[in-house]
Structure formats: structure tokens, C-alpha cells
Amino acid sequence: MRILLSLLLLLVAALPATAQTAAQAKVEKQFQSWLATTVRADAAARGVSARTLDSALSGLTLDWSLPDLAPPGFPKKREEPQRQAEFSGPARYFSEAKVAALANGGQSLLAKWSKTLAKIEKTYGVPASIVVAVWGRESGFGTAKLPYPAIRALATEAFMGARKANFYPEFLAALQILEGDHIPLADMRSSWAGALGQPQFLPSKYLTLAVDFDGDGKRDIWNSVPDSLASIANYLRQNGWQPGVGWGVEVVVPANVSCSLEGPEQGKPLAVWEKMGIRPVGGGKLAGRTPERIGHLLMPAGRHGPAFIVSSNFYVLKSYNESDLYALFIGHLADRLRGAGPLSAAWGDVGGFQRSDVRAMQERLVKRGADVGKVDGLVGFKTRISIGAWEEANGRQATCFPDAGLLQAIR
Ligand SMILES: [Ca+2]
Structure with missing residues (x-):
């Protein structure tokens, strides 16, 4: 009897798995x-040969282990897990251990590749320290394991990803790379989201921005360090990098200057910021020999962290990854590679709430007519400025960053 019961339990437990397998087989x-139809036709229209398609697509199966999937016929997940995630303050992003490790590793690579980097700087106008900082952040200087075959990851996300419309052009672009650049299929590895090689380019970016710099005729951002570094530099140059202009500098902002003056849309000549009392943390003058150059105030944690005056090149770094913290990480790491010390001001301990709390506050600000950018539970410059404006309109000292009390107070 007991054996029969166990057997029965086993059978019941096995049933959903069998149903799952059958449903998966249908999707496959x-x-x-x-x-065979859509992809082959669209790829052929982009000039991908039947021979390339045969080798890339034959035997290809879906990778069910990838994140962010919404397979047809399967119950939809109610909400992206990241939206329920705890709100992560900037402090963790700038963990000193992480920055110091990358700075140490990067310094020896700066020396090792100094000739190549000098040639790259001459060609593209992007400093070696910036190029190496991106390389370090993206792939640990090419040491990060790229866990996925790019074609399978992209095909899966393009067919049944929650954001499949974004992935489909990238999948087609990856097939074009196989065709035009003769990258062996086995070499073409990526992150789960299809970011390729050492610079972590999406395939569409690879097509327009990757370059051959070691002169072998191939744009090999997987195995060639010169190709990887020059491709990063070309990416930044094509997105507007200004040679000879730094990314920015950490500053002290007097209490009477509002944090709501920050962001890319409120640039002022350096001389004007200086007149308002803003000074580099290391002392000296902000404006120097370029008083007319436009600078932007950047306070990624509002009044709860360090402040910066940044140049247009800071916003070029954001073309690589649309996040103030990312661009700041690159700029700061580049400074560290050149021997600078840690940031002067500390990041405040902001947090202790969830992204969904921030999103609810953003929705309330939008109802009051504020522009918070994307309502996504992240605290970008538009959200920070809106919070600061609300605080000032309500007779408070502006902090421009959410805390538990403000999340309740903003109604
Ligand atoms: Ca090459």
C-alpha cells in the first residue's frame, strides 16, 4: 500500500513536468x-547567404534557461522580478574594493598596451585611461567568461523574449556579422542579452562601430585586444567624444546652490558655476583656461553623496550605457588608472525601500505635472530634479533624492 502510494505521488509530481515538456516541444x-520562413527571408533580404544561414540555424534549439522569457502559450509572469527588487543605492555600485581591483588590474594593462593605446588616442581622440576603464567595466579587460553562443541566445530572445521586438533586429545583425565578418560561429559568444565580445557591443553596434586595428582584416572583438580597444574608442568618438576635454571633476557645492540645477538640460558656462561658489574638491579654480565651456552639475545621490561638474563627454559615456552611475564609474575609474585617489565625499546610506515604492512616488509626481523621465523605480536626473522642485515648493531644504520619509510625504 505504502509503495503504491509512493508510486502515485511520484506520478502526480511527474505530471506537470511532462506537460511542461510537451508544451516546450510545441514551442520548439x-x-x-x-x-525557416521569417528569419531566413529577412536575413536573406539583408544579404545573408543560404550557406551562412544553413550553418548558423541548422540544429539550433531554444535556450530555456535564459532570463526574461515569455514563451507563447505559457502563463505570463505578473511582474518583472527586478521591479520588486530592493532599491539599490549608489554606494554599492561604487564599492571601493571593486574600483580598486579594476584600477590595479588596469594600470598594468595600460603599461602593457601603451603603444597600441597611444595609436588609438591619436586616431580617435579618446584617452587610453577612458578606453581601458570601459574595457575593465564591460568584461574585466577581456577576462570575463562569455557564457552563451550569441546566435542561440539572440534567437531565443528574439523568438520568445519578453522584449523580443528589441532583440529581433539584433538577431538579424548577428547573422550579418557571420556573413560579412567571417567570425567563426564557435567564437561568437555573448552575454545572455547578446552583448558581444570584450567591449560588449550589441550586434547592431558591432556592424557600424567595430574596427580592425591589428590589421589582419578581421574585426575580432573576441580575441584581439587592439581590435577591442580601438572599437571602444571608435564607439565613443562616433557618439561625439570631444578630444582634449575631460569627463568632469568632483566639486563642493555650497548649501545655497540648489541640487535641482543638475542634469544635461541645465548646462552653464564653467565661469557661471564658479561664480555660484562651486569649487573642485582638490582646490583650485573650476573654470581655468576655458571659462566659456559648458559644464553640467551632476549629483547622482542628490545631497546624499558626491557632486560633480561634468562635460559633454560625460554624456557620451552614457551612450554606452544609459545610466549616470555607469558613466561616473567609467570617469572615476579612468582617473584612478591615472593615479587619482578615491572620491572625496562619501555616498550616503540611502535605501531601505523597494523600487516599487520609488515607482509609486514617480506616479504621484507625474500626476502633479512633473517630468520624472521613465516611471521605472530608478532615480535618474529627471526624477531627482522633480523631487528637488517638490521639496522647494513645499518649503523644505532640497535633497533631490528619495528617502523613506519623502516617499511617504510626496502626495
Ligand atoms: Ca583584427
Whole structure:
């Protein structure tokens, strides 16, 4: 009897798995017909040969282990898990251990590749320290393991990803790379989201921005360090990097200057910021020999952390990854590679709430007519400025950053 019961339990436990397998098999079949019709036609229209398609697509199956999937016929996940995640303050992003490790590793690589980097700077106008900082942040200077075959990851996300419309052009672009750049299929590895090689380029970016710098005729951002570094520099140059202009500098902002003056849309000549009493933390003058140059106030944690005056090049760094903290990390790491010390001001201990709390506050600010940018539970410059404006309109000292009390108070 007991054995029978166990058998029965086993059977019941096995049932959903069998149903799952059958449902997956059905989706795999739809995937094959999608590859054979839609993908082949669209790739051929972009000049991908039948031979390349045969080798890339034959035997291709879906990778069910990838994140962010929404397979047809499967119950939809109610909400992206990241939206329920705890709000992560900037302090963790700038963990000194992480920055110091990258700075140490990067300094020896700066020396090792100094000739190549000098040639790259001459060609593209982007300093070695910035290029190496991006390289370090993106792939640990090319040491990060790229866990996925790019074609399979992109095909899966393009067919049944929650954001499949974004991935489909990238999948087609990856097929074009196989065709035009003769990158062996086995070499073409990526992150789960299809970011390729040492610079972590999306395939569409690779097509327009990757370069061959070691002269072998191939744009090999997987195995060639010169190609990887020059491709990063070309990416930044093509997105507007100004040679000879630094990314920015940490500053002290007097209490009577509002944090709501920050962001890319409120640039002022350096001489004007200086007149308002803003000074570099290391002393000296902000404006120097370029008083007319436009600078932007940047306070990623509002009044709860360090402040910066940044140049247009800071916003070029954001073309690589649309996040103030990312661009700041690159700029700061580049300074560290050149021997600078840690940031002067500390990041405040902001947090202890969830992204969904921030999103609810953003929705309330939008109802009051504020522009918070994307309502996503992240605290970008538009959200920070809106918070500061609300605080000032309500007779408070502006902090321009959410805390638990403000999340309740903003109604
Ligand atoms: Ca090459």
C-alpha cells in the first residue's frame, strides 16, 4: 500500500513536468518554422547567404534557461522580478574594493598596451585611461567568461523574449556579422542579452562601430585586444567624444546652490558655476583656461553623496550605457588608472525601500505635472530634479533624492 502510494505521488509530481515538456516541444516546433520562413527571408533580404544561414540555424534549439522569457502559450509572469527588487543605492555600485581591483588590474594593462593605446588616442581622440576603464567595466579587460553562443541566445530572445521586438533586429545583425565578418560561429559568444565580445557591443553596434586595428582584416572583438580597444574608442568618438576635454571633476557645492540645477538640460558656462561658489574638491579654480565651456552639475545621490561638474563627454559615456552611475564609474575609474585617489565625499546610506515604492512616488509626481523621465523605480536626473522642485515648493531644504520619509510625504 505504502509503495503504491509512493508510486502515485511520484506520478502526480511527474505530471506537470511532462506537460511542461510537451508544451516546450510545441514551442520548439513553432521556433523551427519561424527560423525557416521569417528569419531566413529577412536575413536573406539583408544579404545573408543560404550557406551562412544553413550553418548558423541548422540544429539550433531554444535556450530555456535564459532570463526574461515569455514563451507563447505559457502563463505570463505578473511582474518583472527586478521591479520588486530592493532599491539599490549608489554606494554599492561604487564599492571601493571593486574600483580598486579594476584600477590595479588596469594600470598594468595600460603599461602593457601603451603603444597600441597611444595609436588609438591619436586616431580617435579618446584617452587610453577612458578606453581601458570601459574595457575593465564591460568584461574585466577581456577576462570575463562569455557564457552563451550569441546566435542561440539572440534567437531565443528574439523568438520568445519578453522584449523580443528589441532583440529581433539584433538577431538579424548577428547573422550579418557571420556573413560579412567571417567570425567563426564557435567564437561568437555573448552575454545572455547578446552583448558581444570584450567591449560588449550589441550586434547592431558591432556592424557600424567595430574596427580592425591589428590589421589582419578581421574585426575580432573576441580575441584581439587592439581590435577591442580601438572599437571602444571608435564607439565613443562616433557618439561625439570631444578630444582634449575631460569627463568632469568632483566639486563642493555650497548649501545655497540648489541640487535641482543638475542634469544635461541645465548646462552653464564653467565661469557661471564658479561664480555660484562651486569649487573642485582638490582646490583650485573650476573654470581655468576655458571659462566659456559648458559644464553640467551632476549629483547622482542628490545631497546624499558626491557632486560633480561634468562635460559633454560625460554624456557620451552614457551612450554606452544609459545610466549616470555607469558613466561616473567609467570617469572615476579612468582617473584612478591615472593615479587619482578615491572620491572625496562619501555616498550616503540611502535605501531601505523597494523600487516599487520609488515607482509609486514617480506616479504621484507625474500626476502633479512633473517630468520624472521613465516611471521605472530608478532615480535618474529627471526624477531627482522633480523631487528637488517638490521639496522647494513645499518649503523644505532640497535633497533631490528619495528617502523613506519623502516617499511617504510626496502626495
Ligand atoms: Ca583584427
